[in-house]
Amino acid sequence: MSFWPEFLMIASVHLLAVASPGPDFAIVLRYAVRFGRRAAIFASLGIGLAILLHVTYSLVGIGVIIKTTPWLFQLLTVLAAGYLLYLAQGALRAQAPSAGDAVALEQQTRPAGLKAFTAGFITNGLNPKATLFFLSLFAVIISAETPFSYKVIYGIYMALATASWFCLLSFLLTNSKIRGFLLLKGYWFDRLMGVLLLALAVKLLFSSFVDGS
Template identity: 60%
Template sequence: MIEHLQQYWLEFLTIASVHLLAVASPGPDFAIVLKHSISFGRRAAIITSVGVGVGILIHVGYSLLGIGIIIKTTPVLFQIFSYVAAAYLFYLGWGAISSSAPKNITNVEVEKVIQIISDKKAFMVGFLTNGLNPKATLFFLSVFAVAVSPDTPNLIKLGYGLYLAVATGVWFCVLSLLLSSKKVTIFIGKKGYWFDRVMGVVLILLAIKLVMPV
């Protein structure tokens, strides 16, 4: 029993370490949370972060069911998946680039200006950005194939997945809080459309990278 627990802890620490490096690296999730923080403020960014975390459960689900292996070993399916993800990122990026500069506003008016996205939409954008991220697919397939033993019960694997979902959501929520302090909010409320456009370019470049041959 103790040997099994030690095995699971080693697996967990390995997964947690790899995940920390993966989630901290720039990617679609980071870009969309930063974009929402700049464009819509703290609340929207946090809800988007929660959506990103919940999106992890999609990858957990198909990894446990073995569907991910089918996607990975069927080039056509994976290519279709990549094109859908690229189209979605391009859509988000184009919308960001098309954003217009705000009119002259006072500091008091800034917070009212940036709250223009519904909670539902913010959540769904975060959820779909992560759920349609092929990099997340490859991450889960690699981690569950290399770091996790085939003999590990699905219940333990589910526990790993739930941790990854919570840890991802918490990471981006903290990032959202850091990006939405009062001074930062006032600054990005007036000049944030430039950052918004930059993030739009980043999202489009990520979309292009997804469909470019390796």
């Protein structure tokens, strides 16, 4: 079968999905504002690596088990919502820094790498919407006759494309012209992200219990 038509279809659908606002965008924006470019890039890499998790269980069939086992899918949703709530409460408590605190905030970018990477990985890895997206992708767009090696290439591409998109977003959000402003006024963005994360968590829980009822 032809590789390129299917690949281009997957790339187009994936681009629309990754560019739409959601938990991944909120996490990258929060780390970019609060901790700077390095932390935001680490979060982006974590999100990209988590894509391979979704691809792997879609390829081996575990994703179907998750989708067809209501209690397991609901548990995944609750865990994702709980993690978003945990991140939200930290963001909502952000305080306005003094002028001298800007330097301290700049220095916070150093040790935040692993934490940001983990946050990005967990946020995407536990996202039930990502689970449904990749299940749909492999069931509807990718043909059953597509060679396994092609599917692996698709998965690697989507992981790299996702990480690249959010890394680009990290650079844009931490441009030097707005870095000083974000360091001093970024707590408002932090609080806004807290509200967004809270809303996403509530939406996840609501949809989970409505669909499960």
